[in-house]
Amino acid sequence: MVNVLSHLGVVSLTLILLISSINGQLELDFYGRSCPKAEKIVLDFVSNHIPNAPPLAASLLRMHFHDCFVRGCDGSILLNSTVASGNQTEKTAPPNLTIRGFDFIDRVKRLLEAECPGIVSCADVLALVARDAVVVTGGPSWKVPTGRRDGLISSVVEASNNIPAFFDNITTLQNDFANKGLDSKDLVVLSGAHTIGIAHCPSFVDRLYNFSGVGDQDPSLDSEYATNLKARKCRTANDTTTKVEMDPGSFKTFDLSYYKLLSKRRGMFISDAALLTNPTTRGLVNEILEGSLEDYLVEFAASIEKMGRIEVKTGTEGEIRTNCAQVNS
Incomplete structure (x- = not known):
């Protein structure tokens, strides 16, 4: 009987570990093995460019905030609208029309793709860039656990309805x-x-x-x-x-x-x-x-x-976009 219970315990533990690996969790240094230079690549690019345009730090921080309030922190704000399907994305919503820095995120992503193709998500790039940009301009630092995956849906209507507005009571x-x-x-x-x-x-x-x-x-x-x-x-x-x-x-x-x-x-x-x-x-x-x-x-x-943990996609949810402006084909 003891052996049976012990065996069941091992099976249960195995199932728990399997479910955990499928669901995934955010963790510090998530890319430590799969792309060990990832966070340094982000920080180096930010350190080299943000000092030349300090106001961009505020815009990148705002971009991260707006992204997290629509379908969670999944990089959906980075997607371009698609003419063929007629889908208008979050970028076109009134709260996002004055946000700058989308090209900045794209440039960082290209560097990461060259180093570790298909490994680092756009959602994580945005979260890391927002933090590093604020730090480089003399602002506070904070921990950015990674492991987010990118969303497949981006809606102008959802952005307009979910992002807190400057006129809200x-x-x-x-x-x-x-x-x-x-x-x-x-x-x-x-x-x-x-x-x-x-x-x-x-x-x-x-x-x-x-x-x-x-x-x-x-x-x-x-x-x-x-x-x-x-x-x-x-x-x-x-x-x-x-x-x-x-x-x-x-x-x-x-x-x-x-x-x-x-x-x-x-x-x-x-x-x-x-x-x-x-x-x-x-x-x-x-x-x-x-x-x-x-x-x-x-x-x-x-x-x-x-x-930064709002409704994140991890494990097998979403995808890792090759290009932050469009879903993988």
Whole structure:
């Protein structure tokens, strides 16, 4: 009887290990044996090119964020639309039209394909590039476990419906994050990424010229800040080209300036201002301001690592794309 139970135990363990290998899991240094130079190739390329275009770091971080909120972190945001099938992909969704850096990801992928054909996923390339780009520009680092596989589906409709928008109120934002397994703390902490990068006038110009449809200004926006934006940046309600620092005076530095401005009612987007309209999120903003930058960066790392695991495809799911812009034929 003991021998039978022992045999059953071995069989059960074997089945568990088999199922685990099929399902797969994200892990640090996933490519340690299959493509040992992979992460160095990514870091070297980022280190050589991002210093020449620092604002691109913010766009690449945003690309990673937007990718994870649609079908999980599966590189679906990288796919091009296909004329033959009439499929419009996530790239064409309004939230993604101002994202730059798709060619950057493609160039990194080509280097990896030359080193280890068919091994490193585009989803992992994006996750690694986003982290390394922020680090190279002086921002925080975080762990990026790898082993993601690439999705086969990319939909403009899903992107438009699932990516948190700059005009969302706090209830919508909290629901969007909760749907992806993220909480209010993650929402507040990840919003701090607005401390780097730029925005275009259309994303917030209604707050200046037509907040409620009668030519008024958003009363929740600091009047001095609004006057400055009107005079020096978005001079008309129809300005579609002017770029504006999201964190004026500190948009190249990953610091607490975003939260300091937010507390003065100088958050650029409606979604920024929304963080002060809820007791929980307002309290979290105050906690960050009362703490140190080092404490915040630890929290940011924890939240973005959590985000990077949203609905990932591993094991035999999806595929490893040869070209990040199209599924394998």
